[in-house]
Amino acid sequence: xxxxxxxxxxxxxxxxxxxxxxxxxxxxxxxxxxxxxxxxxxxxxxxxxxxxxxxxxxxxxxxxxxxxxxxxxxxxxxxxxxxxxxxxxxxxxxxxxxxxxxxxxxxxxxxxxxxxxxxxxxxxxxxxxxxxxxxxxxxxxxxxxxxxxxxxxxxxxxxxxxx
Numbered sequence: 001x002x003x004x005x006x007x008x009x010x011x012x013x014x015x016x017x018x019x020x021x022x023x024x025x026x027x028x029x030x031x032x033x034x035x036x037x038x039x040x041x042x043x044x045x046x047x048x049x050x051x052x053x054x055x056x057x058x059x060x061x062x063x064x065x066x067x068x069x070x071x072x073x074x075x076x077x078x079x080x081x082x083x084x085x086x087x088x089x090x091x092x093x094x095x096x097x098x099x100x101x102x103x104x105x106x107x108x109x110x111x112x113x114x115x116x117x118x119x120x121x122x123x124x125x126x127x128x129x130x131x132x133x134x135x136x137x138x139x140x141x142x143x144x145x146x147x148x149x150x151x152x153x154x155x156x157x158x159x160x161x162x163x
Contacts, residue, residue, distance in 0.1 A: 001035070001039040001042035001043050001046065002046075003046055006043055006046040006047070007086065007087040009028060009031050009032070009043070010028065010083065010084065010086055010087070011086050011087070012027075012031065013025070013027040013028035013031060014084065014085075014086055019104075021081065021084060021112045021114075021115070022114065024084055024115075025084070025112065025114040025115055025118050028115075028118050029118050029121050029122045029125070030122075032118065032119060032122030032123075033122040033125045033126055035122075035126075037123060037126055037127055040119050040122050040123045040126065040131070041119070041123065041131060041132070043119050044119035044120070044123075044131065047083065047116075047119060050083055050090065051076075051079050051080075051083065051116075052139065053094060054079045054082055054083070054090070054093075054094060055075075055079065055139060055141065056094075056141065057141050057142060057143045057144055057145065058097050058153075059075075059078075059079070059082070059093065059094070059097050060075050060141070060143070061097065061145045061150050061153045061154060062093070062097035062098070062100055062154055062157055063075055063078035063110065064145075064147070064150050065150060065151065065154055065157045065158050065161050065162065066078075066100065066105060066109070066110045066157060066161050067109040067110055067111065067161075068109075068161065068162075069147075074109075074111060076113075076116060077109075077111035077112060077113040077116070078109075078110055078111055080111070080112040080113060080114070080115035080116045081110045081111050081112035081115065082110075083115060084112045084115045085103060089103055097154060097157075098154045098156050098157055100157065101156050101157055101160060119131065
């Protein structure tokens with residue numbers, strides 16, 4: 001499992017899901033369950049790497065605007081949603097969160113909690129026990145926005161979602 005294969009699995013499940021995030025995660029879990037346990041663990045490691053790269057003040061501001069607020073847990077679920085959108089959307093958003101303006105939010109919020117657990121579920125299906133988890137910690141974030149001023153940070157997103 002490498003990053004190319006990671007994104008291919010995400011894209012395949014997304015293409016077959018007709019835009020439904022729950023279906024996408026279910027299909028992705030089925031794909032992962034067909035792999036060797038070590039590959040599932042590697043998928044999870046890559047997920048954590050991309051999740052950590054997206055743990056930024058800028059993306060949290062975008063999530064706050066798009067979802068009408070964003071707690072710690074909400075931001076975790078937003079990052080799951082962002083990764084589920086695929087490599088191109090993810091990479092553009094990391095560089096420019098306002099690029100999410102053109103991404104359709106299919107449900108009430110841009111969140112996909114189950115994406116965070118898809119590798120765990122697949123691993124448990126294959127092995128019958130929980131996947132060993134790496135020990136790590138989130139990087140520190142210095143916020144450059146406040147709830148009452150976040151709309152100034154990304155005015156185009158705010159115009160779309162704060163109406």
